[in-house]
Amino acid sequence: MVRGMEAAAVSPVPLKKWLWRSYIKAALVPLLLIELGFVGIYWFTSQVVYDRSASALTRISTDTLRDVSVREANIIAHRLQSISAATRIYADETGRALATPAEVSEAEKARHAYSPDGVFYTTRDTGGSAVFFSGVVPIGEAEREKVWRTVRLDPIMKSIKESDPLIAQLYLNTHDSYNRIYPYFDVLDIYAPKMDIPSYNFYYEADQEHNPSRRPVWTDAYVDPAGDGWMVSSIAPVYSGPERLEAVVGIDVTIKTIVEQVLNIKLPGDGYAILVGRDGTILALPSEAESDLGVNELLDHGYEEAILKDTFKPAEFNIFRRSELSQIAIAMQSQPDGVRKVDMQRPMIAAWSTIAGPNWRLLLLTSEDSLLVEATNLREQLSFVSKVMLGILVLFYAVFFAYLWRRSSVMSERVARPLADLEQRMVLISEGNTVPPAPPYEIGELQTVGEHLTTMGDKLDAANRAKSNFLSAMSHELRTPLTSIIGYAELLEISEGRKLEGERMKHVQAISTAGWNLVRLVDAVLELSRLERQDQRLSTSSMDVLPLVQGACDRARPEAQRRDVTITLVKPEEPLPSVIGDTEMLSRILDQLLSNAVKYNVPGGTVKVRFALTSPDAVDLFVQDTGVGIAPDLKADVFKAFQRLGHENGTISGAGIGMTIASRLAEVTGCRLTFDSEVGKGTVFTLRIPRTRQGRVAAR
Incomplete structure (x- = not known):
C-alpha cells in the first residue's frame, strides 16, 4: 500500500527532460559545486585580506589623526599664548598709563568732541585709536583726563596689532564705559549712546567673580559691537588698588581669521578641524564641516542687536545639544584628548586635544571611508577580479549548458519521437480509429x-x-x-x-x-x-428552431401527461435568429432531452423549455426539469453509454443510451450539449445551436 502511494506521488516526466536532469545531476552539479567552491575560497580570502588591511589602515590613520590633533593643538596653544602674553603686557601698560598724568597736544585734544547725546568721541583718524565715551556716566574733566592719559597706549596697541596676523583689533574698556579701540573707525556709526560697557562679556568675564586669578582669559564667541563680526577675545583686568577693577583690555581675534589661518590644517582623507569652547560652543568651523553639521559659520553680524546685549552663538552651535556629537562632548569633558567613532550621516572618526591656555578643544573629524581609501581600492580590485571570474564562469556554463542541451536533444530525439508516435497511435486505437503500419524506427x-x-x-x-x-x-x-x-x-x-x-x-x-x-x-x-460506425448522413440547412422545439414538446406531452408532468414552452419576447443544422438530427436530440426530462421527473413536476441569446454566434436552448437531479459523483457518467446513474433497478425503463445518442448527435451537427444539476432540485440541459447569417425569423 505504501509503495503504491509512493509510486502515485512520483509524476512521470518526458524523456528529454529526464535526460536533461540526468546530465545536470551527473555533470553540471559536481562541476558547479567545484567552481563555486573555488570562487568562495577566493572571495573569503580576499575578504579577510580587505578586513585586515582596513583594520591596519584604520589603526594607523587613527593614530595619525590623534597625533595631528595633539600637534595642531600645541601649535594653536603657542599662537594663543603669544596673544595672551601680549594681552598681559598691554594690561600692564594700561595700568601704568591710567596711573600717570599725561601731557597731550592741542592737536590731539582738538580731534575729540561731544555729540548731541553727550558722547565724548574722536572725530577723525590721525593714525591712532578711536575713542568712545558713551555718556552713561556724565563726562567731566576727570573723565577727559582718563582719555588723555591713555593716548600714550596707541604705539603699543599698533605694535601688538602688527605683531600677529590673527589679531583683528585691541581695545580698552573702563568701568565708566570709556572705550579706546585700535585700529580707528567712526564710532558714532557703530556704537549707541549711553552704552553700558561693563554689562558685556568682553568686560565682566575679566572681573573678580569670573577671573579671580586676574590673568588673561579668553571669551566665548560673540558679536563684536565694533562691527568686526563674530570673534573671541583675550581679555585681562586692570586694577587700581587691590580691589578696584578700573578697566579691562582685550585683543580680538575674528572667527573668520581663525577659520582661514588656525583651522587651515591638512588632514588625512577629507578631514577638517573644529574649534570648541569650554562650554561646548563651536567657536569656529570651516566650510567643509557645515554640510555635516547642517549649520553655516556665523561670519555675518547684526550691529543693532549686538550693541544692545551680549550676543552668543545659537544652541545648534553647542555640541552638547547635538545628538550626533553629544557622546563626543561628554568624552571631551572627561578626557583632555582621545579618539572615537561618530555617526554624522556617514561613519566618521573624531580626534580631539586640549589647547592649553583657553582650555578650548581642537576637534578633528574625518570620514572613515576616506581613511580607508587604499583598502577600498584594494577591495575594488579584488571585487573586479571576482566579477571577471564569475563572468568567465557564467560564460563557460552557458556554453556548457548549450552543449549538454544539444546533446540531450539529439539523444532524446531518437527515442522521444518514436515514443510520441507510438503514444499517438495508442490514442487513435483508444478512440476506436484504425492506425496505419508503423514507420521504420532506428531502435x-x-x-x-x-x-x-x-x-x-x-x-x-x-x-x-x-x-x-x-x-x-x-x-x-x-x-x-x-x-x-x-x-x-x-x-x-x-x-x-x-x-x-x-x-x-x-x-x-x-x-x-x-x-x-x-x-x-x-x-x-x-x-x-x-453513430459508432459513423454511418450518418448529415444534411444541414438554415431553419427556424421554434417550430422544431414546439413539435418535440407536442410529441413528448402524451408521455408527460401519463407521468403527471407538465411541459411548458417559454417563447422568447424577441424574434429568434435562424439556426443551421440537420432538422432530423436536431429533432432526435430534442426528443431525447424531453424524454429524459419527463422520465426522471417527479409526479406533479414540470419541464420548462426556454431560449437565450447570450452568444452572438448561437442560440441557447434550455430544458429544465424539477426531477431528482444528478449526484456530483455521477455527473462524469451522464453521456456514457449504458449508464443508468443509480436507476438500474428502478421502475424507469431504459438502457442508459439516450443522453449518449443526444451528445453524439450534437457533436455531429456542430452543436454543444452541456448540463447543470443539483440533487433534489432538478437538472438543466443546455443545447447551443449555431446561428446562420440570415436575418431573424419571427416567432410563431
Missing part, C-alpha cells in the same frame, strides 16, 4: 512495439466492427417478432365479439406498452451502432 525494440500496436489496432477494429454488426443484426432480428407481438396485441384490443375488459384489457395494454418500449430500445441500439 529495434521500438520498431517491434510499433508493429504490435498496428496488429492490436487491426484486431480491435475488427472486434468493434463485429460488435456493431452483431448489434445491428440482432436489433433487426428482435424487431421482427416484436412487431408481430405488438400487432397481435393491438388486434386483441379492437377484436369484435367478446370485449376485453378489466384485468384482461390491462394485460393486453401492458403487452403493447412493453413491446413499444422494446422497439424504442432496439431503435436506440441501432442508432448508437450507426
